[in-house]
Each structure stands twice: as structure tokens, then as C-alpha cells.
Amino acid sequence: MSDSPVLASWELGLRLRERRDAAGLTATVAAKQASCTQGYLSDVERGNTKIAPKKTGSPARGARVQQGRGRRTA
Numbered sequence: 455m456s457d458s459p460v461l462a463s464w465e466l467g468l469r470l471r472e473r474r475d476a477a478g479l480t481a482t483v484a485a486k487q488a489s490c491t492q493g494y495l496s497d498v499e500r501g502n503t504k505i506a507p508k509k510t511g512s513p514a515r516g517a518r519v520q521q522g523r524g525r526r527t528a
Contacts, residue, residue, distance in 0.1 A: 459504070460501070463498075463501040463503075463504055463505075464501030465501075466498070466501070466505070467498050467499040467500055467501040468499075468501075470495075470498060470499050471499040474499075481495055481496055481499070
């Protein structure tokens with residue numbers, strides 16, 4: 455990860471989005487499983503918001519959920 459806080463936020467968001475996509479989860483389902491709002495998760499994934507230290511596990515929990523639950527049906 456980068457030393458730049460802006461770039462680090464963007465990289466974290468990109469990695470979370472990649473994990474969520476790989477698990478086949480919608481943002482709504484991932485947010486519910488991470489106990490945060492879909493808007494918050496979306497902002498984190500786009501690098502538009504920094505994650506508060508106490509919330510660091512929230513979006514990450516949503517990205518690690520078991521595949522098969524809440525999967526996209528594209």
C-alpha cells in the first residue's frame with residue numbers, strides 16, 4: 455500500500471471491491487453482512503471516505519463472507 459493517505463484509501467477500496475466481486479456479492483448484501491450501510495461501503499470502495507479505526511473490520515468482514523450467500527445472479 456502507498457504512503458499517501460489518499461492513495462492508500464483508494465487501494466483499500468479497490469481491494470475490498472475486488473474481494474466482494476470475487477465472492478459474487480452485491481454491495482447491499484455485503485454491507486448488511488458487514489453491519490454497515492450500502493452507502494458507506496460504496497464510499498469506502500471508491501476511496502471517498504476513510505475507515506474509522508473502530509470500523510476497520512466491518513467492510514473486511516463483508517468481503518470475507520462465505521461464497522454462496524447473497525451471491526449475484528447476473
